[in-house]
Amino acid sequence: xxxxxxxxxxxxxxxxxxxxxxxxxxxxxxxxxxxxxxxxxxxxxxxxxxxxxxxxxxxxxxxxxxxxxxxxxxxxxxxxxxxxxxxxxxxxxxxxxxxxxxxxxxxxxxxxxxxxxxxxxxxxxxxxxxxxxxxxxxxxxxxxxxxxxxxxxxxxxxxxxxxxxxxxxxxxx
Amino acid sequence: xxxxxxxxxxxxxxxxxxxxxxxxxxxxxxxxxxxxxxxxxxxxxxxxxxxxxxxxxxxxxxxxxxxxxxxxxxxxxxxxxxxxxxxxxxxxxxxxxxxxxxxxxxxxxxxxxxxxxxxxxxxxxxxxxxxxxxxxxxxxxxxxxxxxxxxxxxxxxxxxxxxxxxxxxxxxxxxxxxxxxxxxxxxxxxxxxxxxxxxxxxxxxxxxxxxxxxxxxxxxxxxxxxxxxxxxxxxxxxxxxxxxxxxxxxxxxxxxxxxxxxxxxxxxxxxxxxxxxxxxxxxxxxxxxxxxxxxxxxxxxxxxxxxxxxxxxxxxxxxxxxxxxxxxxxxxxxxxxxxxxxxxxxxxxxxxxxxxxxxxxxxxxxxxxxxxxxxxxxxxxxxxxxxxxxxxxxxxxxxxxxxxxxxxxxxxxxxxxxxxxxxxxxxxxxxxxxxxxxxxxxxxxxxxxxxxxxxxxxxxxxxxxxxxxxxxxxxxxxxxxxxxxxxxxxxxxxxxxxxxxxxxxxxxxxxxxxxxxxxxxxxxxxxxxxxxxxxxxxxxxxxxxxxxxxxxxxxxxxx
Numbered sequence: 146x147x148x149x150x151x152x153x154x155x156x157x158x159x160x161x162x163x164x165x166x167x168x169x170x171x172x173x174x175x176x177x178x179x180x181x182x183x184x185x186x187x188x189x190x191x192x193x194x195x196x197x198x199x200x201x202x203x204x205x206x207x208x209x210x211x212x213x214x215x216x217x218x219x220x221x222x223x224x225x226x227x228x229x230x231x232x233x234x235x236x237x238x239x240x241x242x243x244x245x246x247x248x249x250x251x252x253x254x255x256x257x258x259x260x261x262x263x264x265x266x267x268x269x270x271x272x273x274x275x276x277x278x279x280x281x282x283x284x285x286x287x288x289x290x291x292x293x294x295x296x297x298x299x300x301x302x303x304x305x306x307x308x309x310x311x312x313x314x315x316x317x318x
Numbered sequence: 319x320x321x322x323x324x325x326x327x328x329x330x331x332x333x334x335x336x337x338x339x340x341x342x343x344x345x346x347x348x349x350x351x352x353x354x355x356x357x358x359x360x361x362x363x364x365x366x367x368x369x370x371x372x373x374x375x376x377x378x379x380x381x382x383x384x385x386x387x388x389x390x391x392x393x394x395x396x397x398x399x400x401x402x403x404x405x406x407x408x409x410x411x412x413x414x415x416x417x418x419x420x421x422x423x424x425x426x427x428x429x430x431x432x433x434x435x436x437x438x439x440x441x442x443x444x445x446x447x448x449x450x451x452x453x454x455x456x457x458x459x460x461x462x463x464x465x466x467x468x469x470x471x472x473x474x475x476x477x478x479x480x481x482x483x484x485x486x487x488x489x490x491x492x493x494x495x496x497x498x499x500x501x502x503x504x505x506x507x508x509x510x511x512x513x514x515x516x517x518x519x520x521x522x523x524x525x526x527x528x529x530x531x532x533x534x535x536x537x538x539x540x541x542x543x544x545x546x547x548x549x550x551x552x553x554x555x556x557x558x559x560x561x562x563x564x565x566x567x568x569x570x571x572x573x574x575x576x577x578x579x580x581x582x583x584x585x586x587x588x589x590x591x592x593x594x595x596x597x598x599x600x601x602x603x604x605x606x607x608x609x610x611x612x613x614x615x616x617x618x619x620x621x622x623x624x625x626x627x628x629x630x631x632x633x634x635x636x637x638x639x640x641x642x643x644x645x646x647x648x649x650x651x652x653x654x655x656x657x658x659x660x661x662x663x664x665x666x667x668x669x670x671x672x673x674x675x676x677x678x679x680x681x682x683x684x685x686x687x688x689x690x691x692x693x694x695x696x697x698x699x700x701x702x703x704x705x706x707x708x709x710x711x712x713x714x715x716x717x718x719x720x721x722x723x724x725x726x727x728x729x730x731x732x733x734x735x736x737x738x739x740x741x742x743x744x745x746x747x748x749x750x751x752x753x754x755x756x757x758x759x760x761x762x763x764x765x766x767x768x769x770x771x772x773x774x775x776x777x778x779x780x781x782x783x784x785x786x787x788x789x790x791x792x793x794x795x796x797x798x799x800x801x802x803x804x805x806x807x808x809x810x811x812x813x814x815x816x817x818x819x820x821x822x823x824x825x826x827x828x829x830x831x832x833x834x835x836x837x838x839x840x841x842x843x844x845x846x847x848x849x850x851x852x853x854x855x856x857x858x859x860x861x862x863x864x865x866x867x868x869x870x871x872x873x874x875x876x877x
Contacts, residue, residue: 183440217626
C-alpha cells in the first residue's frame, strides 16, 4: 500500500537559491514576487539585474521551504509567460556572492582594529567620516556574516546588502 | 498611411476570427465603441460586466473558440474580476479588453481608474497594459495565442485612451515575441511507454478523466483507449461529456457527490490513469485514503498540475490527445472480466437514487425529464450549488462541451450568462440552464440580454427557497440551524420577473406539471422561457462524502 502525505508542505525545510531568467519588462517582478507571497513564502533575498542582453534580466531569489513546495514554486515560475528559464542552484556547484555596505562607528582613535579586520577579510573602506566609516565586503553569505559579527562590538550604524547573486560553475571538461 | 489604435484593434480581432464581443461601453472606451458601431462583428450589449465575462466564458466552453469581452476602465474592469477568476480556475480561453485612463494619468487616482493588470494578475494566465500603440497588434496576437494554447486561460489587455487614439504610420509590427512561452504538447516517448506497460500489467485500472480531455479534443482517443484495454472511466465535474455516460465502461462522476461505484472503483483500483485532471479536493476527499492501492499515471499539459497534491508514479507532460493517440497504440487488448464484473455489481447495488414515488417536484426528476425532452442532446449550463450537482448527476452526458459549469471557483450567477454565451456560439442547439433561486438572482439582469437577442434558452429554475447547498450542510452538520440561508420570503414571483423582461414564465408546483411545462418551453423559439419549479425545499444531494473524509465513506439519503 502506498502511503502519501496528506499535506504537500510536509518535509524538511531548507534554503534554496532559485535563479530565473526573465524578460526585462514592467510588472515581471510583481508577478514573480506574487507567486511566493500567494503561497505564504517569505523571500530571504532577491537580486535583479540586466543580463548581457538588455532584453532580459536575471533574478536570484533565496527562499526557505521544503522540497515539494519549492518544486511547485519552480513549476509555477516556469509557467509565467515572462519567465524564460528557471534553475535551482541548491545541490549543484555554483558561485554565490553577496555584497554589503556597513557603516561602522569609527572615531579616529579606534580605527586600527577595524582596518585590520578589513584587511583580513579583503574588504574595502569606501568612505570615511569624522566618527564613522563605510566598509564594503563581497563574498559568500557566511563570509559577509562573519565580518558583520566581528564589526558588531565596534557599533554597526547601518547595513545595506544586495542579497545573493549566483551562477552555476563552468564545466571543467 | 496612418492607422489609429482602434482600427488596429478591430483589424487584429477580425484576423483572430472574432465574431462576437460581449460588453458594456463607458467613458474610457467611447471611441472604440464608435468604431465598433459599423465594424463587421457582433457587439452584444450586456447589463453587467460580470455577465459579459461569463458570456465570453460560456461561448468559449461551448465552442472551443476564444471568447471575447470588452468593458470600460475602473468599475467596468473590476466587475470582470469574478468572471476572469472563474475562467482561470477552469482553464477557459477568454480575452478581456478593458479601457484605461490616459497613460500620463495612470497612478494618479484619475476618474474611473483601477490598476486592473495588478488586480487581475493572480486570476489571469497573463495580462498586458499597452503603453504604446505600436505594440497593440502584437499584443492582441499574443493574447489570443496565450489564451488558446497549452493549458488555456483568460488574458486581459488594458488599453489607455491615448493608445486607442494613437496613430501608427507605415507597417504595423505584429510578430509575436514570447521567448518564455513554449507549452509542451508532445509527451515523452519513454514515459508513454511506461504508462502503457503499467496499463497492460494492471488488473483493476480506472481512468480518471478531467476537463483537459475536453479542452484538447481527446474524447475519441479516450474512448479508444478505454474500449481497447477495457478500462472503466470516471470523470470529474469538468470532464462530464468527455466519455459517453451510457457506455458500459462509464462510472459517471467521482468525488464528493460522485456515484458510489465510481468512488468504490477508485478506492479499489490498482492503477489510476489521471488525464487532464488535477486531483482537486472535491474529487479526492481525504488525500491519504484516495486510490490507496494504486500506482498513478498522470497525463497533463501543465507540469504544475502534476504532483501538486498527489505524487505521480508515471508523470506524462503533454497534450491529452497527442499522448492518448500514442498510448492507444501501445496498450494490449484485454477484457478484464473480473474487474468489470465487480464494477457491474457495484453499479447494480448502488445506483443514483431519490424518492421517485413522491408527489412533490423532485429536482432530480426535473433534470431527468430535461434529459428526455432534449433527447440528451442539449447544452446544459448550471449555476452553483445543489442545482449544479443534480444537473451533473441526473442528465446523461454523451458529448464534450455539453456541460458548462463553474467547477473550480464555484461562481454562483455563472449559469445564465454562460447559457447566453453558449447560445451565441451554437445557435442551432438547445441550451438549457439548470439554476437555483439563489444563483439566478446573482445575474438575473441578463434576461434582458437574452430577450433583446431573441435567444430561445430554457431556464429550469430549481426553486427551493433556500441557498440549498449551504442549507444541506447546516442540516447535516450544524443541527439544522439555517443561518442566513432562507430565501423564500424575499424571492420575487419569478414568472412575473420573466414576463416583465419579455420572456415566457411558467410555474410548476406538482410533479405531473413537470413534463408539460418542459414541452411547452421547448416550443418557444424566439425568446427565453423560464420554468419556476417549486421543488421539495429540503431535498438533499446524495451521495455525499463529508468534507475531508475518504471518498468511499459516503452518506446516502436512501439507505
